[in-house]
Structures are given as structure tokens and as C-alpha cells.
Amino acid sequence: MPDDKSWTWVLDRPCPDCGFDASTCPAKSVSALVVDNTTTWERLLADGRIRAGRPNPSMWSSLEYACHVRDVYRRSDQRIELMQTHGDPQVPNWGQDASATDDRYDEQDPQRVVAELGAAAGALASRLASITGETWNRPGRRSDGASFTIATIARRSFALANAPGS
8 A cells, every 4th residue: 555644743753663763863973873783684685584574464575664764765875965965856656666666675785785885874964964053954945845954854764664573
């Protein structure tokens, strides 16, 4: 079932599933959280818990969640780079459900996905670790009118990485 809600809510209140509260998380802390999150995915892989097969039709499998987290990290890194180099850019839209279908998340190799997730997390963490001062406040926006700063994109990326199933 397509997810049609705006995930900007994760910036304002704690996630009822994982408890992460992006509104209280300093953006400069996200770099370390992203790296720690990679360790969780590596442990899930080692335990054989990253696999296809949805628990129910409306819930992604652990493999699909791993693909989603990888892609959240990739897109967040791209968006932040764009916001660092352009004044108030419109960031590219992303349909997470379309990606899951078009990229066949359910057919990807778990070993490769977790390796790619680690690489994407490393790139994002490195970018975030290099940000200082007022750069955190550089703006960007989506085509639907939602506005972000580098700080809110950072916190949102980690909140989305802690979605159910991770």
C-alpha cells in the first residue's frame, strides 16, 4: 500500500515505533548516530534477520527497510550537498514507494544492500561531521512547499532510518 503521509512530522514529535525524538536531537550528533545505525544493520545481517518476505501486505520486509535506509542516506547526502552549494535550492522529489517497486527492493542481495548502506552512511556522516556554524541553517525546499535546513534534513534522515523494521 502506498504511503501517502508527509514524513515531516518526524521533526516535531517522537516516533511512536522507535522513540527517536528528532526535535531534541542536536544536528551535530547525527553523524555519530548514522554510523551507529550502520552497526545495527550489520548485526541484523549477521543474525540472518535481513530478508525478503513481508510480515503482512502493508509492512515492508527487513530487506526492503534496509534498502530504504540506504536510499534515505544517499538522498539526504545529495540534498545536503545541494543545499551547501546553492542558495535555497528546490531538492529533487523522491517517491519511496516507487523506489521500492522500481528498484525491486524485495529482490536485492542483503549482503550488498548492507554494504551499500554502510557506504552511504559513511558518506553522509562524513559530510555532516564537516558542517559547522551557520551552515546548519542553509535552506532548501521540496516541490510541495516543505522547507528544510541542513540541520532538519540531517535529523529527518536519521529519524527515517529508525523506521519500524530497522
